[in-house]
Amino acid sequence: MSEPSNLKHIDRAQLAGLVEALAGAGTAVIAPALRHDARGTVGYRTVTTMADVVLDKRPDNALKSFFLPPTEPLLHYERQGKDVTLTPVDPSIGPRVVLGALPCDAAGLPIVDRVMDWDYRDEPWFGRRDATTVIALACDKADSACFCTGVGLAPDGASGSDLLLVPAGDGFLVEVYSDKGQALVDLHPAFFGEPRDQEQAQAFRAGLGAALSHADGLDPAAARAWIEGHFIDPAWPALALSCHGCGACAMVCPTCHCFDIVDEQEGVAKGTRRRNQDYCQYGLFTLHGAGHNPRGDQGARIRQRVSHKFAIYPDRFDAILCTGCGRCSRACAAGIDMFEVVERLAGLQADIDEETPTGGDL
């Protein structure tokens, strides 16, 4: 894990002050907060005061949605007489700060950056990325669904974060990991003090591993090896039996980034072209106009999702498309447990390795 370029301390009062200052200066502050809905859920949303922020609960929705929204207009079209006018929607937005991101959510951003800047640079995505400073908070909220450590991340990892907060004394140790982060500190010096209580921060970090012990020794590489050798395998349809084929897992995933482009008619010969998040577990995802569907059943679809995350993406972009946040497992109505899936596939590979001993010339 890369080392912080600078250390600071921010106490809770200062943090509150920072939020107000940012909001006051027209910077959108996005943080985990009560959504004031019927079921009292917590999710990332824009806040204007620290009072709304909830730092001790995991947000239900993925931070991703603030970079790749469930729906966003790309352009408006209108036909008058013979000619058509297209009005693109300007993707650029004002400055934003994400406060209290889960490290696994933050870590998802650089992973998705790779595909968004692959064959062409996705302007809406990077427009929002550039405009946003991410302040993550070292996480002690791990539950049985979590396995960030199993995919090479850590509850106190700083990947994707410009600043990382670690609880220390009356506030947080602030670790600076990027120029963007430093810039924020420099812009609001009043709210950042010199680092202190670092040993408490150390102690906090030391305590985080326990809740994740089940993920120790998870071997995604083995899983990848098995996947690459078993495109056709009874394990896939078996895995899919209980799957409802909905998009819940993809929608809450910090790294799932598929989208669909639709034109919505809004009157006579006019409308809006929109980009909507899409999800591979749903039959229509690959349904061809001609009626053929290369992923005709749920087995093929679930294979796609798992393969994409643990074999295809690593192969193409050299990164696992999963941060072990466990949201998909929590969201799944059929109780499909991503950690268990990876563990199982890796296990299958292990069996194979035992059967075929290596070394020893003939």
Add this chain to the structure above:
Amino acid sequence: MARIGVFVCHCGENIARTVDCAAVAGSVADHPSVVCSVDYKYMCSDPGQNLVKDAITEHGLDGVVVAACSPHMHLKTFRRAASNAGLNAYLVEMANIREQCAWIHPRTPETTVKATDLVRAMVEKVKQNVPLEPIRIPVTPTALVIGGGIAGIQAALDIAEAGRDVIIVEKEPSLGGHMSQLSETFPTLDCSQCILTPRMVDAYQHPRIKLYTYSEVEKLEGYIGNFEVTIRKKGRSVDIDTCTGCGACMEVCPSKKALDEFDMGLRTRTAVYTPFPQAVPNKPVIDREHCLHYKAEARAIARGKPVKAVCQKCAKACAADAISFDGGDELIKEKVGAVVVATGFQLYSVAKDQPEPYLEGYGEYGYGADPDIVDGLQFERLASASGPTGGKILCPSNGQAPKTIVFIQCTGSRDPAKGIEYCSGVCCMYTAKHAMLYQHSVHGGRAVVFYMDIRATGKGYDAFTRRAAEESGAEYVRGRVSAIYRADGKLVVKGVDTLGGEPMTVQADMVVLATAIRPQPGIKELAQKLSISYDQHGFLNEAHPKLRPVETNTAGIFLAGCSQAPRDIPDSVAMASATAAKVLALFSRSEMEREPQVAKVDQATCSGCFHCERACAYGAVEHLEVKDRRGNVLRVVAQINPGVCQGCGTCAANCPSKSIELDGFTDAQVFASIQALSL
């Protein structure tokens, strides 16, 4: 890319007075896909229509919108014009800017704006129109007539005379129905048999009429023009072809206790019988309930014993050897294009036991148990020359002529307390007739008629009832009868004279109840077989009480006579001829043409929940099995029979997955109209 033409009509000043037609045409001109937009004084005039035709060829239009009056007025006109110009008629729509715009608004900019909106909406709709062809359904030009009474006979003769084949199904052994039981008929007092029998014979001998007596409709499948009927021919044990009708069998038959249905139980008959001397066909049947052989057979079968031949005197007596005890019922299938239901009526009975829970008998009349309390049809038989008394009106109890006779109208009819609130229509007339017949038969006798109102609306009817009251001297008493009982050998009839304001008691020898007319027993079962509807009394429902009185909601099925409501003979005959006209119109072409406004199912997306079927008033939704190559059923989906569908679109709205489209009003068309109208 659509090419739409818009034609705005001034309708003289009718539209132009408040709508700026030129402005409408102008602003629509640059509406997407509009390639020509003009206004004209009278679009429906010849030059106006030519304007449209020429534009169609000149601009190669694939859609036309005429902005003028209501489509109810001229849509057909412009569709015809378009198809003359080679454009499919169903690519033409009308925007109603007269009745629903020009005529209801002042001359303001808003009015013109609204007119423009209506035109735009229609342009948007017409862009979604697709060429349609009228639906053609082959027609089997054979009519099925259910019921061989006067209505059925009349309908059959009219259709046959026009050169179309007819099949009559009559459940009794003979044609004739109730009319053959009547003595004389009002208002002319001519002999019922004398006018009916020739018709019966005509029907029997007509080369185009096939007659199934002693038969019933078992099942009806298919739809208008293409029905298949299954007929149950009840075993009559007498071969109708070899039988000579000599009657020898009846003379030797020892079983004589069966009540004679034709004579309304006023006498008995043998087990092998023809209902009446003039029966058509005049060939007997064996009534298996009463025949000694069949009774023995039934007993043997019940006891699991072998069946032995018993009696069979008739067979031995039959010179033609026409009687056989082997045959049973026979099921016959026939293809027909139309159905006339003429099943007639039965009389309400005052007895304690009633066929329907909502009906009640007349306890106050001792439930009619007294032999000298008879109903209208029994009186007809007593008055009939062919009846049990040879036309002499005599009391069943003692064979004496009744010195005093009481007629009670509205027995059951118009009496909600007994369950029937409707008027039976014919009772006023036949009671008057009965009173006259009585006076002719029993000179110096006293006839008292209790009535609620006299309803004599037919031609010559009122004069007839007056004759009964004024000339033949029947005492007409306006009032009801509260009790009938026997005392000192007389029937004591206690009633009230509401005009005199006095209770009155009549010591009578005979009482005739003008009991209500009810539909035939089994009518509801038949209606279900034909999938037509009926009211709470079982009378069959017409499609529209005023404008479609002889049609049903099931296309191709028509109603005549008392199956639909109480009717007298003239009305029944008129109705019968009306059904014949409807049937012949249907048969006039080898194919029916119908507006192609019907629903279609997208079988690829239909999930077979059949909400459409539940919502269809016409039973147009069928089940279609989607099979794979090996013929395994993959799914069962809905399919709509265009011959039956009437195009209401209820199924389309009920379809959760929007897998049903209604041609002419498809989702795409409605959607487009909404897009254009709301902004």
Add this chain to the structure above:
Amino acid sequence: MFEPRIVAFVCNWCTYTGADLAGTSRLPMATNVRIVRLPCTGRIDPLFIVKAFERGADGVIVSGCHPGDCHYSEGNYHARRRFRLFKELMDFTGIDSDRVTFSWVSASQGQKWADVVNGTTERIRALGPFEGYPGSEEVA
């Protein structure tokens, strides 16, 4: 003065003919109503109403034959159940169901049609523009 947009979905046999009658009787009406002619109220899917609102209508009229008079004998009975569910659902979700008029107008009730049109227009005018879709364009 606010001029509401009102879309009317009417059946071809009763209400559309009634509206024609109103025309031939020259009964004055507000210009705010635009009629969509359908064969039967049975054809009307609540989505028609929803779509009209989405497209900017401020009010909707749904009208057909009186019970028992349906040209297709039962269409309006089915429609009535559909409308019941939709109307209750509007109320439950807080969308003012006063924005929709459900009516039976026969072919002979020109005057009633005029009353329905004018009454609805007045009512919607009082309610003001329909703003049932806040933040439809907002990005999370």
Add this chain to the structure above:
Amino acid sequence: MRFGYYPGCSLHATAREFSESLLTLVKALDVQLDEVEDWACCGASSAHATNHLLGVALPARTLAIAEGQGLDNIVAPCAACYGRLAGAAHEIEGDAALKGQVAEILKRPLGTPPEIINVVGFLQSLLPEIQPRVVKPLDGLKVACYYGCLLLRPHKVTRFDDREQPESMEQVCAAVGATPVAWNKRIECCGAGFSLSRTGSVIRMGREILDDARAAGAEAVVVGCPMCHSNLDMRQPAMNRGQAGAGALPVLYITELVGLAMGLDPKAMGLQRHYVSTQPLLDRLSTAVAVAEGEVS
């Protein structure tokens, strides 16, 4: 067996024999009658004629009390009481608003009213008890069962077997050895309503009834209603006056007839209270019995 019991005013006055015969009878059958406590007038003839609400509230009070007493049925021997109680029960059951209004007036809760049983139905239900106890079969005594109006009407309230051709009285009488005659005036109005105001009419109407019963060969008329009884019994001399061959026709309460068949003491049942002497009838029966038992030769 236990039943609720509502005597009503008649059974304490003009119809004492009705009450006496009934009570003697139930004693012999050891059936217990629990009288409704503090019962009030049923309102017959006057109340419902003057004020509908009063006509319902009066009997409803009795019903409410009975209910409170835990009675789930009430035997109301007097046909008028029966009519009023059953009528009130029917009305408040069918009209929640009225029920509330009445409850308000009575300041009592109204639950499900008890079942109201008329005397004929009561005896019918007891036939299994009665028949084994018949010791003096009535030797085919010809009786004319007279229903009057109140037992039968209104039908929707009384649900009596058949409003026009009832049979239940005949069934009870036949079951105890009498022979019901077939006659025509069984449900004719006896005129009780006008007993005082238009006595003349009542005499005429009663006469027609009695004549028809005699014509049918009846030796006695059997009734289940105090009004009918007082008319046909008390006014019979007047009815028979000037009628050649119009022998006195005893009018028995159906309870008396059944009691006689069970050999109960005529005096205990109040048969001596009748205006038309029942003695000849009693004599005729005892001889009959004697003959049957072979005492006399």
Add this chain to the structure above:
Amino acid sequence: MNALRDLARQLLEAGEVKVVIGYEDSRRGVRPAFVSDPADVDRLIFDARCVHNLATYLNPRRGHVKRLGRAAVVVKGCDARAVAGLLREQQIAREDFVLIGVRCGGVFDTPDATGPLDAASIAPRCHGCTVREPSLPEHVVGDLPPEPPVGRDLDAEVARLMAMPAAERLAFWNRELAKCVRCYACRQVCPLCVCERCIVDKTQPRWIEPSAHTRGNLAWHLTRAQHLAGRCSGCSECERACPEGIPIHLLNHFLAGVVRDAFDHVVGDDPDAPAPVGAFRKDDAEEFIV
């Protein structure tokens, strides 16, 4: 539990069914289990955490489950209502599957619940349950557990909402529906969403906008609720499946009340009972129609 396992074993060994669909325990609570091998039947369990409505696996859309062959499905009384719905609408044939009914003492709101089943933790659908003893299944196993505790009453929640001023109600639903990301978990998990092609996926024309804005979301949820009116079996799986915690089932429950009051119909587990969908009574109330 043993009765359940024994029955499952018999059915599998006798070849009467190819798979038993039931519940199994896992590291994250109870989840659906598909048991094809008689040796595995001991995986099957049933307890108060078995909240899933397994009837959804009989839904004809589940091609991959169908392919397993004839199935025996473990159903609670409430789940059986959904099976009845599928039968009523001719989506499945009774002879094609076996039902193993389980007597039920109420279930938790979530399958990973711990602690006692109490007023706070019990699923709302259990409120006033009348089908703890299933009637539709040919087999019913287990002993009837004690009366469940009384929990959340959805009627009360509906009433509370209806008591609000309309504007507040509108705000409430806008707030909730704004969260919808159109993952269609509600539809996918629903045993009675049987459409081959959901209306929201119809593009010609596109009645319901697929985008997750309030316009599209409102149209979607209104339509979904209406399509389930008189059909919804009340299992509220749609709400459990929703990753955004939208109280979707309130809409279904509300309409169930309307159907009950206006059409005199309550969805039960009798497949032959007439459905109010595509039906009518001539005297249906119409006070809302002028």
